[in-house]
Amino acid sequence: xxxxxxxxxxxxxxxxxxxxxxxxxxxxxxxxxxxxxxxxxxxxxxxxxxxxxxxxxxxxxxxxxxxxxxxxxxxxxxxxxxxxxxxxxxxxxxxxxxxxxxxxxxxxxxxxxxxxxxxxxxxxxxxxxxxxxxxxxxxxxxxxxxxxxxxxxxxxxxxxxxxxxxxxxxxxxxxxxxxxxxxxxxxxxxxxxxxxxxxxxxxxxxxxxxxxxxxxxxxxxxxxxxxxxxxxxxxxxxxxxxxxxxxxxxxxxxxxxxxxxxxxxxxxxxxxxxxxxxxxxxxxxxxxxxxxxxxxxxxxxxxxxxxxxxxxxxxxxxxxxxxx
Amino acid sequence: xxxxxxxxxxxxxxxxxxxxxxxxxxxxxxxxxxxxxxxxxxxxxxxxxxxxxxxxxxxxxxxxxxxxxxxxxxxxxxxxxxxxxxxxxxxxxxxxxxxxxxxxxxxxxxxxxxxxxxxxxxxxxxxxxxxxxxxxxxxxxxxxxxxxxxxxxxxxxxxxxxxxxxxxxxxxxxxxxxxxxxxxxxxxxxxxxxxxxxxxxxxxxxxxxxxxxxxxxxxxxxxxxxxxxxxxxxxxxxxxxxxxxxxxxxxxxxxxxxxxxxxxxxxxxxxxxxxxxxxxxxxxxxxxxxxxxxxxxxxxxxxxxxxxxxxxxxxxxxxxxxxxxxxxxxxxxxxxxxxxxxxxxxxxxxxxxxxxx
Numbered sequence: 001x002x003x004x005x006x007x008x009x010x011x012x013x014x015x016x017x018x019x020x021x022x023x024x025x026x027x028x029x030x031x032x033x034x035x036x037x038x039x040x041x042x043x044x045x046x047x048x049x050x051x052x053x054x055x056x057x058x059x060x061x062x063x064x065x066x067x068x069x070x071x072x073x074x075x076x077x078x079x080x081x082x083x084x085x086x087x088x089x090x091x092x093x094x095x096x097x098x099x100x101x102x103x104x105x106x107x108x109x110x111x112x113x114x115x116x117x118x119x120x121x122x123x124x125x126x127x128x129x130x131x132x133x134x135x136x137x138x139x140x141x142x143x144x145x146x147x148x149x150x151x152x153x154x155x156x157x158x159x160x161x162x163x164x165x166x167x168x169x170x171x172x173x174x175x176x177x178x179x180x181x182x183x184x185x186x187x188x189x190x191x192x193x194x195x196x197x198x199x200x201x202x203x204x205x206x207x208x209x210x211x212x213x214x215x216x217x218x219x220x221x222x223x224x225x226x227x228x229x230x231x232x233x234x235x236x237x238x239x240x241x242x243x244x245x246x247x248x249x250x251x252x253x254x255x256x257x258x259x260x261x262x263x264x265x266x267x268x269x270x271x272x273x274x275x276x277x278x279x280x281x282x283x284x285x286x287x288x289x290x291x292x293x294x295x296x297x298x299x300x301x302x303x304x305x306x307x308x309x310x311x312x313x314x315x316x317x318x319x320x321x322x323x324x
Numbered sequence: 325x326x327x328x329x330x331x332x333x334x335x336x337x338x339x340x341x342x343x344x345x346x347x348x349x350x351x352x353x354x355x356x357x358x359x360x361x362x363x364x365x366x367x368x369x370x371x372x373x374x375x376x377x378x379x380x381x382x383x384x385x386x387x388x389x390x391x392x393x394x395x396x397x398x399x400x401x402x403x404x405x406x407x408x409x410x411x412x413x414x415x416x417x418x419x420x421x422x423x424x425x426x427x428x429x430x431x432x433x434x435x436x437x438x439x440x441x442x443x444x445x446x447x448x449x450x451x452x453x454x455x456x457x458x459x460x461x462x463x464x465x466x467x468x469x470x471x472x473x474x475x476x477x478x479x480x481x482x483x484x485x486x487x488x489x490x491x492x493x494x495x496x497x498x499x500x501x502x503x504x505x506x507x508x509x510x511x512x513x514x515x516x517x518x519x520x521x522x523x524x525x526x527x528x529x530x531x532x533x534x535x536x537x538x539x540x541x542x543x544x545x546x547x548x549x550x551x552x553x554x555x556x557x558x559x560x561x562x563x564x565x566x567x568x569x570x571x572x573x574x575x576x577x578x579x580x581x582x583x584x585x586x587x588x589x590x591x592x593x594x595x596x597x598x599x600x601x602x603x604x605x606x607x608x609x610x611x612x613x614x615x616x617x618x619x620x621x622x623x624x625x626x627x628x629x630x631x632x633x634x635x636x637x638x639x640x641x642x643x644x645x646x647x648x649x650x651x652x653x654x655x656x657x658x659x660x661x662x663x664x665x666x667x668x669x670x671x672x673x674x675x676x677x678x679x680x681x
Contacts, residue, residue, distance in 0.1 A: 069479020106448035165673035
């Protein structure tokens, strides 16, 4: 067991897999010599050498195209897209090529690629470097989508993503990079499609992802002081989605809150709400409530960005005021 | 005072001069290409021509749904490159990919069945004309959105480089692709990593319905940009299989020696429109007529006769191909439509489509 930052867990997770599989390679902008603009790939060039850890030009289509072509010819690849916002400039390769090739070819093509990307707000970078775009990926059949909230999950889910034979988009949250947590020693391999109940409770279920998980936990602490027992679920993986964990919890508590950093429309919580309404409607004691960023581009000024994202206060107050 | 404004017309199709083909270079008959290779290339061109003519007939019978993009008139490009490849090389094609798929040895029956949307199609009826793929033949896919597959071919070349196999990845694309960003990203990337990739522009003079010279900064949309990436300017007669084969052999050798990528522009012409929906009326009649007179197949037929091959031997090849196309047609027509459960097969590596528990 060791204390690792979320940032160092990224490189630890990659290193674990590159030691295991000598064929595994990675590429991206500034990942080798510079160790990544977020310092998430520090040390990998030294350990694995320039053939396996390669810097690229600012050419996102070329990066993901190279990743796909190598993967479909037998070389698994971890590709970095520096900011998740930049997925928009290579979206054709993600959404139309990687995601669909297996299906379109009757199962002939396999694309074992992990696309790592820094996601989310909190750095005051403004509307083009702060978005939470996991819902972009969630809506494309053929993509798996994970977004860990803590260092141990970063390592374990990185291993699961690398070992998965399908394309996985791995969202690393910028505002979590400096956070620390216990990471077990030895090889860690987690499982895609498994949510975690990070706090048990009986009055309501709060489902959260990535940066929203620690905020939901803090809100739950304050709710406890008010006599409200909140169960908090870290979704971790949007595709596959652990609906059983969510449905089981909601059936028990009778209340569902989703906490989503994405802008309002078509956020992942809308799908969760729909599934809960379809399948455990009669277990609900009140309406499902979504706590999200409003449907706006993100502003850069601290006070405005903080207002936009679901805060501990907003989660706490929303639950307290609506649980009835 | 006249208020009429005379506009020169950026897209003045009607006034545009026909772009006529250069004459056949007679010296290509003297290239050092063995007769058995030439006979093989004749047979392949016959296969591509007869297969696609049959495909067209089947559209007219409404047996093929959706769209399709034929290479009729452009067969020499797929033939010259296809025959210069090693069996383990990689092909990446566009939606106009029937010829490139067959050129790698994919069986005619399952390819035809795919066009008909049948369960015995090469993609089980789930990809169709624009996505033909046969991984076992090195045909790594037909990519229907312009540009991406040049970048993907880089990845296959990178993989071959890492594995030390001396395989080459070849990306075929149309003239229109040279104006999208991915073309430029792919070329720069291939050069800086010395990738064994050959980029082949099949310049058929039209970007869908628009003359390529009206929308490109340079007359030869691929070759004139090679210098920007430190590459040689290579233009080849895309209607002469021997010229294409010669150029292909040369750039493949370079790639296998580890000297990096090449960009080849093959000038050709499609006999029909862009796709099934397009009669191609935007092309000047004299231009179409001149290019029909530069049909690669009768030219190659005559060249083989000049080289001493008998009319009887060439006739036998044509007959044999016709028989195979008939068999392929029958195979396709006999195929079942896909069963409903195919809908949920092969989204994921486990064979299924589940996204939740």
